[in-house]
Amino acid sequence: xxxxxxxxxxxxxxxxxxxxxxxxxxxxxxxxxxxxxxxxxxxxxxxxxxxxxxxxxxxxxxxxxxxxxxxxxxxxxxxxxxxxxxxxxxxxxxxxxxxxxxxxxxxxxxxxxxxxxxxxxxxxxxxxxxxxxxxxxxxxxxxxxxxxxxxxxxxxxxxxxxxxxxxxxxxxxxxxxxxxxxxxxxxxxxxxxxxxxxxxxxxxxxxxxxxxxxxxxxxxxxxxxxxxxxxxxxxxxxxxxxxxxxxxxxxxxxxxxxxxxxxxxxxxxxxxxxxxxxxxxxxxxxxxxxxxxxxxxxxxxxxxxxxxxxxxxxxxxxxxxxxxxxxxxxxxxxxxxxxxxxxxxxxxxxxxxxxxxxxxxxxxxxxxxxxxxxxxxxxxxxxxxxxxxxxxxxxxxxxxxxxxxxxxxxxxxxxx
Amino acid sequence: xxxxxxxxxxxxxxxxxxxxxxxxxxxxxxxxxxxxxxxxxxxxxxxxxxxxxxxxxxxxxxxxxxxxxxxxxxxxxxxxxxxxxxxxxxxxxxxxxxx
Numbered sequence: 001x002x003x004x005x006x007x008x009x010x011x012x013x014x015x016x017x018x019x020x021x022x023x024x025x026x027x028x029x030x031x032x033x034x035x036x037x038x039x040x041x042x043x044x045x046x047x048x049x050x051x052x053x054x055x056x057x058x059x060x061x062x063x064x065x066x067x068x069x070x071x072x073x074x075x076x077x078x079x080x081x082x083x084x085x086x087x088x089x090x091x092x093x094x095x096x097x098x099x100x101x102x103x104x105x106x107x108x109x110x111x112x113x114x115x116x117x118x119x120x121x122x123x124x125x126x127x128x129x130x131x132x133x134x135x136x137x138x139x140x141x142x143x144x145x146x147x148x149x150x151x152x153x154x155x156x157x158x159x160x161x162x163x164x165x166x167x168x169x170x171x172x173x174x175x176x177x178x179x180x181x182x183x184x185x186x187x188x189x190x191x192x193x194x195x196x197x198x199x200x201x202x203x204x205x206x207x208x209x210x211x212x213x214x215x216x217x218x219x220x221x222x223x224x225x226x227x228x229x230x231x232x233x234x235x236x237x238x239x240x241x242x243x244x245x246x247x248x249x250x251x252x253x254x255x256x257x258x259x260x261x262x263x264x265x266x267x268x269x270x271x272x273x274x275x276x277x278x279x280x281x282x283x284x285x286x287x288x289x290x291x292x293x294x295x296x297x298x299x300x301x302x303x304x305x306x307x308x309x310x311x312x313x314x315x316x317x318x319x320x321x322x323x324x325x326x327x328x329x330x331x332x333x334x335x336x337x338x339x340x341x342x343x344x345x346x347x348x349x350x351x352x353x354x355x356x357x358x359x360x361x362x363x364x365x366x367x368x369x370x371x372x373x374x375x376x377x378x379x380x381x382x383x384x385x386x387x388x389x390x391x392x393x394x395x396x397x398x399x400x401x402x403x404x405x406x407x408x409x410x411x412x413x414x415x416x
Numbered sequence: 417x418x419x420x421x422x423x424x425x426x427x428x429x430x431x432x433x434x435x436x437x438x439x440x441x442x443x444x445x446x447x448x449x450x451x452x453x454x455x456x457x458x459x460x461x462x463x464x465x466x467x468x469x470x471x472x473x474x475x476x477x478x479x480x481x482x483x484x485x486x487x488x489x490x491x492x493x494x495x496x497x498x499x500x501x502x503x504x505x506x507x508x509x510x511x512x513x514x515x
Contacts, residue, residue: 054436054438059435063437063496063497063499063500064437064438064499064500066499069499319434320492320493320495320496321496322492322495322496323492
């Protein structure tokens with residue numbers, strides 16, 4: 001591997017929080033079909049691709065909700081589940097987690113949400129003690145509705161709080177206030193949810209370090225089981241990148257670094273252990289579904305734009321709703337694009353993306369890929385270790401504290 | 417190679433429009449030249465013409481031979497985004513009907 005030190009450092013020392021969400025990159029997923037798989041341990045995901053308002057920072061697959069959209073979506077969902085069972089073998093499956101996200105998962109009606117979980121249990125092997133999460137926008141579920149969901153099989157609520165300053169929320173085009181977030185958390189708890197999580201964001205336009213500390217003050221006063229902290233990422237040419245007034249209001253890089261450092265210091269002191277680059281949880285309360293996205297697990301996704309993985313097979317459902325509905329209407333799997341990982345790609349993917357969970361087991365990755373992971377990653381790992389960004393103990397490869405700061409660069413360096 | 421890269425850039429602009437159906441997409445339909453100029457997206461003159469061709473159904477760009485996929489993508493985007501666009505912009509027939 002030919003490397004020039006200056007260029008290497010420049011490419012590695014990235015602390016922008018964009019990490020590595022896909023490997024190989026999606027433009028390399030050139031297939032449009034997948035084979036039949038025998039599912040064993042896995043997780044499940046449902047993508048509800050609708051929102052009441054589009055947040056300024058959002059790059060996920062979502063559209064503004066319109067009249068009739070949910071009915072059309074739900075009708076197609078039941079059919080997609082039928083089609084998936086036809087093409088895939090879930091007879092031996094044990095799904096240890098299910099997650100309803102989006103878009104806004106909580107825009108879906110309770111009866112449909114409960115039916116979805118019921119079908120996962122009856123037809124796809126969702127375990128009785130599985131973690132079952134609903135992602136909620138504050139204000140979309142009442143206390144009574146939370147209680148109905150709790151009785152209907154959901155046992156974890158994830159609330160998109162983002163910040164506890166109303167002017168920040170307004171600037172993000174969020175559809176709720178801080179009080180709305182607090183009400184949602186209380187309602188979920190009174191309804192019986194003991195596992196309540198919130199998303200927070202830092203590096204937001206107009207956000208100061210004092211504001212970030214104030215947001216953490218509120219969050220930590222709530223006794224939550226799990227908090228995620230995400231750095232706002234401005235992707236090139238996406239909406240935020242094109243709104244100069246918002247770019248001008250972004251905090252300085254030093255302040256953003258300080259905000260991350262504050263979270264990594266305060267949350268563990270409050271009993272929330274950091275178990276990934278962005279996730280903090282009480283002991284035993286880490287999100288099983290989130291882990292599965294990064295740790296090389298298999299997962300099956302439903303809905304437009306949902307991802308699935310089984311071993312060396314990756315696929316994404318159609319992101320165009322028209323194509324998704326057309327495929328479903330033809331009783332076809334709604335696969336928009338797919339990719340078959342080579343052994344090398346699987347190793348690089350599971351090592352690089354796995355480091356989002358702070359540590360990977362090279363032996364386990366080798367076994368799953370059927371290849372010698374160390375042989376494939378030795379060169380970049382030695383360079384990264386030489387720079388103090390990773391450390392290797394036996395088969396355990398870990399990010400150092402400095403490596404966590406430059407995790408984006410580390411992950412991309414390994415994958416490239 | 418240049419043409420392949422250029423058409424990829426055109427498709428990337430369409431993807432931006434697809435993800436921002438509330439603002440960028442209707443602006444692009446209404447006035448693609450002005451919208452692209454104001455967007456800050458780095459496009460050459462030929463690439464800009466190619467995007468305009470796709471949006472408006474014209475055939476002025478030197479990349480015409482390679483725009484078939486982009487035109488198909490644009491029709492899908494419009495089809496998917498009709499609820500956001502109806503009443504806000506006048507959709508050229510070319511946007512929703514294949515040639």
